[in-house]
Amino acid sequence: MAIAKVCGIETEYGIQVRGAQSNPVAASSVLINAYVSGVLRKVGWDYEDEHPGNDARGFTYQEVFAPEVETHLINAVLTNGARYYVDHAHPEISTPECIDALEVVRFDRAAEEIVRTSMEAAGRLLGDGSEIVTYKNNSDGKGNSYGCHENYLVDRATPFGRIVSQVTPHFVTRQVFCGAGKVGSEFPNTTSAMVPYQLSQRADFFEEEVGLETTLKRPIVNTRDEPHCDAQKYRRLHVIVGDANMAEVSTYLKVGTTSIILAMIEDDALGGDLALANPVAAIRQISHDPSLTRTVLLRDGKRVTALELQWALLERAKKYERSHGLDCVVESVGQDVLARWETVLAGLERDRNSVATWVDWVAKERLVNAFAQRHDLRPGDAKLKAIDLQYHDLRAERCLARRVGLEVMISDDDVRSAMTEPPTTTRAYFRGKCLQKWPSEIVAANWDSLVFDIGRDPLRRVPMMEPLRGTAEHVARLLEECDTAAELLARLGS
Amino acid sequence: MAERTQKQKPVPARTEETVDEAPSSAPQGDKLKAELDDLLDEIDGVLETNAEDFVKSYVQKGGE
Structure with a gap:
């Protein structure tokens, strides 16, 4: 039987300094310091067991990641079990290990509130009227991307090749319900007239099916093999293909469906017949088609839409639930994920407005289209891109995602307690x-x-x-x- | 946290094959549209004043 799908999310936030000159590394440090010095005495991170160069395929790239350990940068462990640190030129929070998708949503929301609190604290600290602003998105619209990575505990006994081949169809198509939406395209030679709007923030940046990199030649399945636990028994599947979501239900479905798919792969209950002929092209083709009608080629020669592929995965997941149960993803959460998975696919198929409270790309698309219509704006207008960016602005008074009626799964009290209390x-x-x-x-x-x-x-x-x-x-x-x-x-x- | 008081809108559950083709979505559609209109009215006060400068100045280093 599949092992418990312990999971978590690490989010790199976009950062901008207003009203002063500053580099993003310094600004990230100020941001985190403002929070940590006010709330918690800093506890140093211990790098002894960090091996980001280990590859799940069985070899080690020493030279690739050697300079990555920047011990002079801020790196704190919080009392909720999370890690808050500067990664490259971004503030980043890794949630603590969670037992199910709902817990991940709770701690991801807590992470947002920690960053929001940090912005306020940093403003007071700076005291010169300048402001540090953060964005929970994944791209600057100019070809620079930063990640929102998921992590899942998987059984070391499961052949890695099976994970790669069988999880890929889900990673390519799940964006229909967990894409965060993007105005325009950052794929070379693609204009905003050709792609005015797409499902995913990240799809433009994937160039490989499988690999160790995260910053260039990004792979759909990342092979970093750094389990942070008993390596004889477990893997940590490090998933870099997702968008950071503002909609809680998007995060919930992203993690919930992926946990179930991974459990099915572990129990060898998914099958390999849904493999795509060209996953790298498909992830972009699907993202670039908000009509959701475009088909992609399977390896067996059939053509399917992303929704059809998702329906096939859902049907198999329901069958798996009947034969194996969903204990490994926490039964009640697993059942709810299956029900919402079905509702979201049906909604996307029939009337996508019905899922605008669940799905970021739908909520953002409605806003962008309505604004463009009212002001008679053409694709490529800076105002539309500004709406895109500001959807993810974490300042309460500026954040557009807070204003579009997204369903709230976690109460304010539960978010607040998750800022300091661990799972x-x-x-x-x-x-x-x-x-x-x-x-x-x-x-x-x-x-x-x-x-x-x-x-x-x-x-x-x-x-x-x-x-x-x-x-x-x-x-x-x-x-x-x-x-x-x-x-x-x-x-x-x- | 006061801003975070969105209403929960139930999404119609998929009930096997018995649902009519275009049933109850119309009233909800109108409601959503009215809310969207309100939001568009509000948005001018919330949007960055100089969209062009804002978009241009939003430059990030690649991460991960």
Whole structure:
């Protein structure tokens, strides 16, 4: 049976400084510092177990990623179990490990609020009227893209080749319900007259079917093999093909459907007959066709629309639910994902306005088209691109996504608590609670360990190699009973 | 957080083969259109004042 689909999302935010000269790296540092210094004592990140050059296909590229570790940059672990850091020239938050798609939505929303709070704090810190503004999008419209990556725990025993070939049809077509929408195109030699609007922020940037890169020659399936847990038992599938979503239901469906598809692949219940003849061309063709009528070629010679391919995946997922259950994605969430998956496909097929509260690209398209019609604007007008960018502006008073009636799945109270409280159902609980209780004894943290300094040498490293150990059920009582970190370490060691 | 008070709009569930071709979507369509009109009225005060400058100055370094 498929293992629990522990999952999470890492989002790089676009950043802009208004009213002052500043480079994005410095601005990102100011932003994060403003939050961390106000809320949490900074705990250093421990890079010892980071190996971004490891390839799931079984080899290692030392030279590709060697200079990537920039230890002088800000890198903090938060009490909700998340990591908040500067990556390249962007502020980035990785959510803590979550047990299901709904938890991912909650912590992704919390991450947004953390960034929003950071902007306000940075404004006060700067004090010169300048402003740091962040955007939850994936492209600047000029050919520069930054990512929103998902991560899923998969069984090491599942052949990687099977994952690549069978997950690709989903990665190419799921954009019909989780694309964030984009005005124009950044694909070479494609004008806004040819593509006034497309489904995805990211589709223009994919050039390979499979590979290790994330910044150039981006692959649909990324092979980074850095499990951050017991590598004998698990993989972490690092998914770089998605858009950052403003619509909570889009995030929910993106993670929920992908978790189910991966479980099916693990149980060898999906089949390989939906393989596309040319996935790289198909992802762009589908994105460039908001009418959703264009067909793409399957390897077996059939032509299908993206919606038809999604219907086929859904039918198989429903069959899988009947034969295997959905325990591995949390049964109640899995059932809800299946129901919404069906509703969204039906809505897109019959009357896409009916899913404008769920799907970012539909919500944004309506806004862009209505605005263009009212003001008689042509494709390529800067005002339409401004609407696109401002849809993702995280300032409450400017954000257009907040104004289009998107369905809210997570209450404000639940978002607020997720800013400081970790999930209770993964090892993130242990990480977050230890940071709450013993911030000055923890000198470094990583996804799979905490390092304590309790005043005598040597430093003590607590490994956390099992993503589902260290939950509230396992350790809440222990953490409560221990008054000091030394006591905790003694109890853990015994 | 006050801005975040959007209404939840139910999306019609897909009920097997028994649904008429163009049933209840019309009234909801009108409602959505009215809301969109309100939003367009509001949007002039929210949009960046100089769209051209804003779009031009929004330049990011590639990430990931």
